[in-house]
Amino acid sequence: xxxxxxxxxxxxxxxxxxxxxxxxxxxxxxxxxxxxxxxxxxxxxxxxxxxxxxxxxxxxxxxxxxxxxxxxxxxxxxxxxxxxxxxxxxxxxxxxxxxxxxxxxxxxxxxxxxxxxxxxxxxxxxxxxxxxxxxxxxxxxxxxxxxxxxxxxxxxxxxxxxxxxxxxxxxxxxxxxxxxxxxxxxxxxxxxxxxxxxxxxxxxxxxxxxxxxxxxxxxxxxxxxxxxxxxxxxxxxxxxxxxxxxxxxxxxxxxxxxxxxxxxxxxxxxxxxxxxxxxxxxxxxxxxxxxxxxxxxxxxxxxxxxxxxxxxxxxxxxxxxxxxxxxxxxxxxxxxxxxxxxxxxxxxxxxxxxxxxxxxxx
Amino acid sequence: xxxxxxxxxxxxxxxxxxxxxxxxxxxxxxxxxxxxxxxxxxxxxxxxxxxxxxxxxxxxxxxxxxxxxxxxxxxxxxxxxxxxxxxxxxxxxxxxxxxxxxxxxxxxxxxxxxxxxxxxxxxxxxxxxxxxxxxxxxxxxxxxxxxxxxxxxxxxxxxxxxxxxxxxxxxxxxxxxxxxxxxxxxxxxxxxxxxxxxxxxxxxxxxxxxxxxxxxxxxxxxxxxxxxxxxxxxxxxxxxxxxxxxxxxxxx
Numbered sequence: 001x002x003x004x005x006x007x008x009x010x011x012x013x014x015x016x017x018x019x020x021x022x023x024x025x026x027x028x029x030x031x032x033x034x035x036x037x038x039x040x041x042x043x044x045x046x047x048x049x050x051x052x053x054x055x056x057x058x059x060x061x062x063x064x065x066x067x068x069x070x071x072x073x074x075x076x077x078x079x080x081x082x083x084x085x086x087x088x089x090x091x092x093x094x095x096x097x098x099x100x101x102x103x104x105x106x107x108x109x110x111x112x113x114x115x116x117x118x119x120x121x122x123x124x125x126x127x128x129x130x131x132x133x134x135x136x137x138x139x140x141x142x143x144x145x146x147x148x149x150x151x152x153x154x155x156x157x158x159x160x161x162x163x164x165x166x167x168x169x170x171x172x173x174x175x176x177x178x179x180x181x182x183x184x185x186x187x188x189x190x191x192x193x194x195x196x197x198x199x200x201x202x203x204x205x206x207x208x209x210x211x212x213x214x215x216x217x218x219x220x221x222x223x224x225x226x227x228x229x230x231x232x233x234x235x236x237x238x239x240x241x242x243x244x245x246x247x248x249x250x251x252x253x254x255x256x257x258x259x260x261x262x263x264x265x266x267x268x269x270x271x272x273x274x275x276x277x278x279x280x281x282x283x284x285x286x287x288x289x290x291x292x293x294x295x296x297x298x299x300x301x302x303x304x305x306x307x308x309x310x311x312x313x314x315x316x317x318x319x320x321x322x323x324x325x326x327x328x329x330x331x332x333x334x335x336x337x338x339x340x341x342x343x344x345x346x347x348x349x350x351x352x353x354x355x356x357x358x359x360x361x362x
Numbered sequence: 363x364x365x366x367x368x369x370x371x372x373x374x375x376x377x378x379x380x381x382x383x384x385x386x387x388x389x390x391x392x393x394x395x396x397x398x399x400x401x402x403x404x405x406x407x408x409x410x411x412x413x414x415x416x417x418x419x420x421x422x423x424x425x426x427x428x429x430x431x432x433x434x435x436x437x438x439x440x441x442x443x444x445x446x447x448x449x450x451x452x453x454x455x456x457x458x459x460x461x462x463x464x465x466x467x468x469x470x471x472x473x474x475x476x477x478x479x480x481x482x483x484x485x486x487x488x489x490x491x492x493x494x495x496x497x498x499x500x501x502x503x504x505x506x507x508x509x510x511x512x513x514x515x516x517x518x519x520x521x522x523x524x525x526x527x528x529x530x531x532x533x534x535x536x537x538x539x540x541x542x543x544x545x546x547x548x549x550x551x552x553x554x555x556x557x558x559x560x561x562x563x564x565x566x567x568x569x570x571x572x573x574x575x576x577x578x579x580x581x582x583x584x585x586x587x588x589x590x591x592x593x594x595x596x597x598x599x600x601x602x603x604x605x606x607x608x609x610x611x612x613x614x
Contacts, residue, residue: 022446023445025442049445051445051475053438053471054468054471055467057435057468058435058438058467058468058471059438061432061435061468062438062439062441062442062445063442064431064435064439064442065429065438065442065443065444065445065446066442066443066445066446067442068409068429068439068443069409069443069446069447071446073442073446087432088432088435091430091432196409196427197409197427197447198406198407198426198427198447198450199408199427200406201406204375204425204426204427204428205428206420206421206427206428206430207428207429207430208412208428208429208430209430209432210418210430
């Protein structure tokens, strides 16, 4: 299939259709409304389900209904809309209901603004829902990757019976880029062993999230955390960009990573040994790989469009193997290649000085 | 000659025992639902959606597939299920705290969309499971744990009349309020729930039946006093009746 020029939000919508998404339930919010508009145009004519729900509470709970029948379903929203879905995401993890949630981040807190931002890393990864649970979070940094990860989101949602979030931001949602759809590359698991379709020739089933008997919730939680270990083993993904000899390693996810790449290139041209470690899966976070990378590096520079959220996972992974610096702008402030390059140059000069001083002492 | 006068419905679990308080209305309504599902031969083709409150433990009583929903969101879960499995029978079982208070927005929109599902709402005018706090349907003057001096209209307004409001939605095929305070009323209640089920089976739209039911524990009344309280007091505020039946309109 040939490459096409496509907007990020529409690419995600078309990829969902290609992935066999039978239902879309959503509520409009900038900067992701094109997803719902695209679904509203295409799903009904394909005989699939499209509903503009009365709220984000309603849309995610409709996804739950579809998910309990083993049907591929999706919702999409942004920041304050995703905030309304947190109770349901916790319930989905508990009841093991699959579903795909697209989060196209805007500026926050509060209603914030409609500029691109990454302030919802905590929201996606550390949850606003109750209890011990994890949603799987995939972070695309190009329109092509948004397509590929949308395919993957639908597959692993069914594979692990867990909600999967595609965490994009306003830059990626609104930008146009050449990309290729190809075909949905996965073979999905059989759902007939657990899905609800009426107790016909089998005992009645239930998919619920209340477990009152003593010890039952503890056992269930331990079991789903075993599952998360499997997810970490099988799904952890990151991009290694010029890391092999990097003394200064940048960490960044999503749209910031692509800006960081441009700055890394420029620094390399100037002879600085700089690389980029880009987590593609945010849960599972590539902590072992980042730790190994940090052991070989002299410093990590974490770049984010927020006040330092992935930073906590980066520090936890690095675990003292080398110093970690942070550079970011919140709530709609963007990082340009120049700004990142200047920060690289500043830190790299410090590194060189430190290395020289240490050599002198020896 | 022996005549079978009592048969446990197939739609109830053989070893399922109702765990409600003495005099509670839930058991009667669950039994009516189970009998009707048997009569329509729907036990193998039904997905029940439970809610939050005393209405939650459906999977412990029904021999049916059950999906659980968060507080107030059963109609949304039911919408998702029904749109994916349009040939299955889907109903929500909710209380007034769930369907008329935290989830009334969802109830109204489900009705307006004309979803082919059925909602049975038990109205006992309080949050039963959490110990009897005031809900949206609580009567003015009613003593609850959050209105110990009685609900005062000037402070917390007036009770919400769910069945009447739902009847005004264009997607509603059937909306009624019934009681289960006497044999006659139980028969009427079963007829109403049957009508609401038929609305779904015949693809006519949303069916909503509000059932006035006793909550002796939280009302601090005996079961007998509770039944009298429904007939003499609650029905004056939440009157019984069929507020919409599009099949009756067709027959005119």
